[in-house]
Amino acid sequence: MATLTLERLLASMGFGSRKEARSLVRMGLVELDGKVLEDPFMEFKERPEFITVNGEEAPTVDKLYVMLYKPTDVECSHNARDHKSVFELVPERFTAMGIQSVGRLDADSSGLLLLSNQGDFIHKVESPKKGLLKKYRVTLARPFTEAQKAELLAGVMLKDERRPVLAREIEIDGDAVVVAIGEGLYHQVRRMFAAVGNHVETLERISIGPVALDRSLGEGGWRFLTDEEVAALS
Ligand code: URA
Numbered sequence: 001m002a003t004l005t006l007e008r009l010l011a012s013m014g015f016g017s018r019k020e021a022r023s024l025v026r027m028g029l030v031e032l033d034g035k036v037l038e039d040p041f042m043e044f045k046e047r048p049e050f051i052t053v054n055g056e057e058a059p060t061v062d063k064l065y066v067m068l069y070k071p072t073d074v075e076c077s078h079n080a081r082d083h084k085s086v087f088e089l090v091p092e093r094f095t096a097m098g099i100q101s102v103g104r105l106d107a108d109s110s111g112l113l114l115l116s117n118q119g120d121f122i123h124k125v126e127s128p129k130k131g132l133l134k135k136y137r138v139t140l141a142r143p144f145t146e147a148q149k150a151e152l153l154a155g156v157m158l159k160d161e162r163r164p165v166l167a168r169e170i171e172i173d174g175d176a177v178v179v180a181i182g183e184g185l186y187h188q189v190r191r192m193f194a195a196v197g198n199h200v201e202t203l204e205r206i207s208i209g210p211v212a213l214d215r216s217l218g219e220g221g222w223r224f225l226t227d228e229e230v231a232a233l234s
Contacts, residue, residue, distance in 0.1 A: 068114075
C-alpha cells in the first residue's frame, strides 16, 4: 500500500487533487493538534483522528456514513433541477469523495436521509432483502378509517407493480399516521394512501431499521453516523 503522506490523506478526504492538497499545505491552511503542517510529503503511520483544513476540523475518514435531516423543497439528486440539492447541505468535499443518497425522499418529503460513499452499505440498506423497515409519519387530507388501515395492511396493487405492496405496521400518532414499509418504490407511501382513497399531505421519514431521525439536528442539519449505527445497518 502507498505510504500515507499528508497530500494523499487530504486528497482522500475530498480536499482536491494531490496537487491542490499540496497548495493547501503550502498556504499554511492545514493544522494538526494546533500546529501548522508545512510538509505535504510528511508521512503518517496511521490516520490521525482529525485534521484542521482552512478552519474546518475534519475527521480523517475516507468512508462516509452521514445522517441528514432533509427539509422539504430539496432534491436527492446531484443535478437538482427545480430545487436545491441535498448535497449542497453537506461539505462540498463529500461530493469529491463520491457521496450518494441511500434511497431517496421526494422533494416535498422531509426527514431521515442517509448518505454514503460506500456501495456495499448503500446496497444493503436499500435492499428489500435486508428487511430494514422504513417508518414514515404522514398527515392526511381525509380522516383515516379502519377500512383503509385494513386494506393497507392486507396489501394494495400499485400501477406498474406486479405484486401487492403492504404496510408492515400502522400506528396512529396524534393527528398523524405512522406507517412502516419494507421496500422503497417510487412515491410508495403517497401511492399506497392514494390507492385506498386518501391523500398524503405531509410525509416525514422517522426511521430506517434501528436508526431514528435525530431531531436535534434541525431541518437541513447533518452528522456522521456513529459506529454503532453503521454496524446496526450493515
Ligand atoms: N414514499 C413516498 O411517497 N415519498 C417519499 O419521499 C418516501 C416514501
